[in-house]
Amino acid sequence: MPKRPRIAVLGFILESNRFAPPVKRPDFERVGYFEGSEILDEVRKPYPAIDESMTAFVKTMDESGDWEPVPVIFANGAAAGPCDHGFFLELMADMRKRLEAAGPLDGVYFCQHGAAITTEHHDPDGLMFQMARDVVGKDKPIVATLDLHANISERMVSATSLLVGYITNPHVDMWDRGVEAAKAIRELLAGVRYYPTFIRLPLVAPSVTQLTARGPYGDLINMGQARQKKENAIVNVTIMGGFAWADTPDNGLAIVVTSRGSAEPGHRLAKDLAKSGWADRERYQVKLTPIEDAVRMMKDLNRDKAKPPLLFADVADNPGGGARGNTTWILKAAFEAGVEDMAITPFYDEDLAAEAHKLGCGARFRARFNRAETNEFSKPFEAEAVVRNLSDGVIVGRRGTGAGTTMDLGPTATLQVGGIRVVVITNRTQALDYGYFESFGVPVDQMRSLVVKSRGHFRAGFDHLFTPDRVIEVDCPGLVSPILSRYPWKGLPRPVYPIDPNAKWEAAD
Numbered sequence: 254m255p256k257r258p259r260i261a262v263l264g265f266i267l268e269s270n271r272f273a274p275p276v277k278r279p280d281f282e283r284v285g286y287f288e289g290s291e292i293l294d295e296v297r298k299p300y301p302a303i304d305e306s307m308t309a310f311v312k313t314m315d316e317s318g319d320w321e322p323v324p325v326i327f328a329n330g331a332a333a334g335p336c337d338h339g340f341f342l343e344l345m346a347d348m349r350k351r352l353e354a355a356g357p358l359d360g361v362y363f364c365q366h367g368a369a370i371t372t373e374h375h376d377p378d379g380l381m382f383q384m385a386r387d388v389v390g391k392d393k394p395i396v397a398t399l400d401l402h403a404n405i406s407e408r409m410v411s412a413t414s415l416l417v418g419y420i421t422n423p424h425v426d427m428w429d430r431g432v433e434a435a436k437a438i439r440e441l442l443a444g445v446r447y448y449p450t451f452i453r454l455p456l457v458a459p460s461v462t463q464l465t466a467r468g469p470y471g472d473l474i475n476m477g478q479a480r481q482k483k484e485n486a487i488v489n490v491t492i493m494g495g496f497a498w499a500d501t502p503d504n505g506l507a508i509v510v511t512s513r514g515s516a517e518p519g520h521r522l523a524k525d526l527a528k529s530g531w532a533d534r535e536r537y538q539v540k541l542t543p544i545e546d547a548v549r550m551m552k553d554l555n556r557d558k559a560k561p562p563l564l565f566a567d568v569a570d571n572p573g574g575g576a577r578g579n580t581t582w583i584l585k586a587a588f589e590a591g592v593e594d595m596a597i598t599p600f601y602d603e604d605l606a607a608e609a610h611k612l613g614c615g616a617r618f619r620a621r622f623n624r625a626e627t628n629e630f631s632k633p634f635e636a637e638a639v640v641r642n643l644s645d646g647v648i649v650g651r652r653g654t655g656a657g658t659t660m661d662l663g664p665t666a667t668l669q670v671g672g673i674r675v676v677v678i679t680n681r682t683q684a685l686d687y688g689y690f691e692s693f694g695v696p697v698d699q700m701r702s703l704v705v706k707s708r709g710h711f712r713a714g715f716d717h718l719f720t721p722d723r724v725i726e727v728d729c730p731g732l733v734s735p736i737l738s739r740y741p742w743k744g745l746p747r748p749v750y751p752i753d754p755n756a757k758w759e760a761a762d
Contacts, residue, residue, distance in 0.1 A: 254442040255359045256319070261352055261389075262292060262311065263325035264364030265344070265381055266304060268402060270498040270575025272732055272740070273334035275372050278343075283680060285329035289351075292324040300649050302659040303327060306398040307364040309431025317439055323358060325351045330369075331682070332575045338373035345377075345384055352388045360394040360438050361385045363413075364431070367403025368496035375501040375744060379408030386412045394441035398430045401463070402496040405507035410451045414441055416509050418491035420474050422465045423654050423713035437488070447488055448516035450523040453505040454531055455749045455756045459735035460708050461568055461726055462537045463494035469536035470494055477510070477526055486518040487511070492526065497737055498575060500744040506530060524760050531758050534750050539735045541568070541728035544586055550725065551592045554701040564703045564711075564719040569731025570630070571708035573683035576732040577601060578706045579623055581634035583729060584675065587702075588636060593672030594701040598689045599662060601681040601706075602626075609640045609666030609677065616640045620668055630730050638675075642667035642694030646678060653713030655685040667693045674700075683707040686714025708733065 266285075267276070278286075285302055287295055295301050296308040307327060314320050326348050330336065352358065363385070369377045385395055394414045401419040403409075410416065417434050419426055441447065458470060465471040470492075477490035493507040508526050512519035542550075547565055554560055565583070572578035578601035587595055604625045612618055620638035623631050646662035663679025676693045684705035690697050697703065697718065705711045712724065728736070737752050748756040 257321055258359035258442055259321045259323055259355070259357065260314065260438060261323040261325050261355060261358050261361045262307065262364070263348055264304065264307060264327045265369065265378070266328070266364070266366045267330040267336055267369040268332040268366050268400065268496055268575065269335050269368060269370040270332065270732060271335060271370060271500040272498060273575040273577070275335050275337050276330050276333040277337045277340045280333060281328045281330045284331045285327070287327045289324050292327050293322060300657055300659045302661070304329065304364050305427040305658065306431035306434070309428040310362055310364065310435045313432045313435035317435060323355045327364065332573050334575060336369055336371045336377060338371040341371045341377050345381055348381070349384050349388060352385065358389050358393065359442060361389060362434060362438060363395070363397035365397045365399055367399035367405070367409070368499050370499050370501060376406045376408060376503060379406045379412065382409055382412035394438055396434045396437050398434050399491070399493070400424065401493055403493050404495050404499050404501055404503040405451065405453065405493050405509060406503040407451070410449050410509060414447055415489060415511055416491055417489055418493055420465065420478065422463050423710040425653060425713050433489070445513055447511050447513055448519055449509055449511045450516060450519040452508045452523050452527045454527060455746065455758050456506040456531065456534055456537065457497045457504050457737060457745065457749045457752065458494045458506055458537050459497070459539045459737055459751070460574060460733065461539060461735045464709055464712070469533045473526060473530045473533070476529060477522070480522050484518055484522070486514050487522060488513050490522070498733055500742055502744055502746050504745050505749060528760055537751055541726050541735070543728050544582060547583070547725055547727045548586050548590050548592065551587055551595060551702045552590060555593050561723060562701050562703065563723050563725055564705065564715055565725045565727050566708065566711065567704060567706050567729055567731070568708045568726050569729050569734035570706050571683055571733050572601065572681045572706060573710060574708055574733035577626065577631050578681050578683070579626065579631045580729060580731050581622055581632055583704055583727060584673065585634050587673060588671050591672065592702065594699065595672060595704065596674040596676070596690055596695045596700050597704040598676035598684050598695070599678040599682060599706055600675050602677050603663070603679045606664050606666045606677045606679045609668060610643055610664050612640055614640050614643055620670065630732060636670045639669040640666055641669050641674065644693055646680065648688055648692045650686060651688040651714070652686040652717070654710045655714070665693055667695060684711050686711070687718060
C-alpha cells in the first residue's frame with residue numbers, strides 16, 4: 254500500500270427519466286455542482302449540501318490513515334430527464350483532464366447514482382467509469398457507491414473494482430455505504446483482489462415494490478446480507494431494483510456479488526439470489542388506491558375526527574423519479590369535493606411562487622397553477638387563494654433520507670386554496686420529511702390529510718407520525734406511475750416481468 258495514497262474523488266448524480274425534459278449544466282448548477290477544492294470544503298461543513306456518501310467517504314479516509322484526496326468534480330442533477338449529450342461529453346472531458354493533470358493516482362472513488370442516460374447514450378455511468386480506468390490503468394482500485402435504483406451495465410462492472418449499492422429504501426444508509434467504500438479502497442490498496450459476479454433478471458420492479466422494510470425486494474436484500482455475514486469470502490452484495498423510466502437495455506433487477514480470494518463464492522451466492530428473486534416475481538404486482546376512493550377517505554376524515562389522519566402519496570408525480578411535481582389531479586379533486594384540513598407538499602411552480610412573493614403574505618388572488626408548464630399530465634388549475642407563508646426555501650433535513658443536509662427549494666409560498674394548503678416551490682424536489690410542511694407554516698398536527706409528491710423516501714421522514722397502514726398510495730396519471738404497462742417503452746429488453754407476464758428466465762452455469 255502506498256504510504257500516502259492519492260485518491261481521486263468525483264461523482265455524477267443523475268436519475269434519468271426518458272420521458273422528462275433533458276437537463277444541461279444550469280440544471281446541475283442549481284442542484285449542486287462542485288469543482289476541485291469546493292468538494293472538500295462542502296463535505297466539511299456542519300450541514301453539507303452534497304451527497305452523504307461523498308461526505309462519509311472523505312471523513313472515513315481521514316480517520317483511517319494518511320491519504321491525499323484529489324478532488325475533481327461532483328455534479329448533481331438529482332432526478333430529471335436525460336442529460337444533454339453535449340454537456341455530458343464536456344463534463345467527462347473536464348473530469349479526464351483533471352485526472353490526468355493530477356499526476357499518478359493510487360485509486361478513484363465515484364459518488365454516483367447509476368441510472369443516468371444522455372440524449373444520445375444509454376450508459377453514461379459506464380462511459381465515465383471506463384474513462385477513469387483508461388486514465389489510472391487496469392490495476393488501480395476504482396470503487397463507486399450507487400443508488401439502489403441504478404441500472405447496471407456490463408461496462409460499469411468491468412471498469413470498476415467494486416460497486417457498492419445502497420441496501421435501504423428509503424435511503425438511510427448512504428453514510429454507511431460511503432464508509433464501506435473507503436474501507437474497500439484501503440483493502441484494495443493493501444493488495445487484496447476482488448472478483449465480481451453479475452446477473453441481471455428480466456424483472457423490472459415497479460417503484461413502489463422496491464421498499465426494503467418489507468416486500469419481495471427487501472426479502473431478497475435481507476437474504477443477501479445474511480449470507481454475506483456468514484461467508485467471509487463475500488466482500489459485498491449489491492442488489493439493484495433499477496429505474497424503469499430510464500428505458501434502457503440495462504434495465505432489470507441486477508445482482509452483483511463481489512468476493513475476495515476467488516470468484517467461486519460470489520458465483521454461488523449470486524446464482525442463489527437470482528433463483529430466489531425470480532421465484533418471487535409475482536409479488537412485484539402493484540396495487541394502488543383510485544383517486545376517487547382517496548378523496549372519499551379524505552372527506553371521511555373531515556366527518557369523523559376520531560379517526561387518525563392519513564398520509565397520501567402522489568407516487569406518479571414523484572420529482573425524485575424525474576416527474577415534474579406539478580400535476581393537479583389530487584388538488585383539483587379534493588378542492589371540488591370540499592375537503593378541509595388538508596395540505597400538499599411540494600408543488601413545483603416557479604411562476605406561481607414568484608407571484609405570491611410579489612403580492613406578499615395575506616394577499617388574496619386568483620392562483621393559476623401550471624400557467625407556464627403544461628403537458629398531458631400537468632394540467633392547469635385555477636382557484637381563489639390566500640398567501641399564508643413565504644420563505645427563501647432553504648431548510649435542513651430533519652429526518653430520514655435528507656437528515657442533516659441542507660436543501661434549497663428556492664423561494665417558497667404556502668397558499669390556502671379552499672380548505673387546502675399547498676406548498677409551492679421554485680426548485681423541483683420531492684417531499685423527504687415533515688419539515689417540508691412545518692418549515693413553511695403548515696402545522697402537521699392540525700391536518701387531517703397530508704399529500705406528498707414522493708414515491709417512497711417520505712416514509713423515513715414521516716415514520717414517527719404515520720404507520721405503514723396509514724400511508725395511501727394514490728393512482729393518478731404522471732410521469733412515473735408504477736403501472737408500467739402505461740408507457741411506450743423503446744429500450745427495455747423485452748420480455749420483462751411484470752409488463753410481460755410470460756417472461757422467462759433460467760439460471761445459466
